[in-house]
Amino acid sequence: MAVFVxxxxxxxxAAAAAALGMSPQMVAKHVVSLETRLGMRLINRTTRRQSLTEFGRTYRERCRAVLAEAEAADALAETVRAHPRGTLRLNAPVTFGSHGLVPLLTRYLRDCPEVEVDLSLTDRMVEPVEEGFEAVIRLGPLAESSLVARPLAPYRLVACAAPAYLAAYGVPASPEDLAGHQCLDFSHWPRGRDSLWRFTRAGTTxxxxxAGRLHxxxxxxxxxAARDGFGIVLGVDTALRDDLAAGRLVRVLPDWxxxxxxxxxxxxxxxxxxxKLRRFVEMMLEEFGPDGMAVRTGALARGPA
Structure with missing residues (x-):
């Protein structure tokens, strides 16, 4: 249609070929192909001149309207890519989403007033493509996939307990001492070797x-349960920060x-x-991205989301 118009x-x-950057033969091929599909002649052609048929004049005006709509659609796509707008669907683990991600999202929404965020918090490993998520925050080691994986700062954990629990059952002096304590188990993490609590000091792990009775x-x-004095909990530092600052919980094994x-x-x-996605990624890397780590592609987490 564009070539015909x-x-x-x-x-x-010849003039159309010069304007479009193609050969006159290719222009003629486009027009002939359009006429064949329509079953109608659009242009009367002689060796000296060419002129539009009656149907060609009417069809040209309709083509102009169609091309204008197509141009407007392309312009809309460019506007969406240039200016944050629309709904951004995200998925994140429950604890990180509640304590780390939501404060960032409120700043993001203030910065992007034409964007809505649909955040799903779950510790289930979701399928981003099949479930329609534009971005997913995932914990655990990564396996191969076609997704782009940008490294964030590690999900750092600390062990702590209520003062009443430590007063009643003692303070562990080493990781081995945890064998005699009630350790509160986040049962969504993998069992077996991955359920062990690992501590490192001076290169020794x-x-x-x-082990404990509450999962x-x-x-x-x-x-x-930890605040209630039932046992020792291992959790992400950002989720425990307020309880530690208020003295409701006390860190154990601080040298490890x-x-x-x-x-x-x-x-x-x-x-x-x-x-909208580009700005979200920028803010995530500014807030949670480790310094000096490059974007890595072709990875998907094996562990729970």
């Missing part, structure tokens, strides 16, 4: 046999570095991501 406006295939798949519930879990921001591969 240009040829009709300029009056010859100790795997603590952290819960929600960290907020584990935190309630508690385990951490790798964390990544996963997005689909897109050469031209929307402005």
């Amino acid at each position: 240009t040829a009709a406006d300029l009056g010859s295939f 100790v795997e603590a046999p952290a 819960i798949n929600d960290f907020r519930a584990l935190l309630t 570095e508690a385990p951490s879990r790798p964390m990544h921001l996963l997005t689909m591969r897109d050469r031209r991501p929307t402005a």
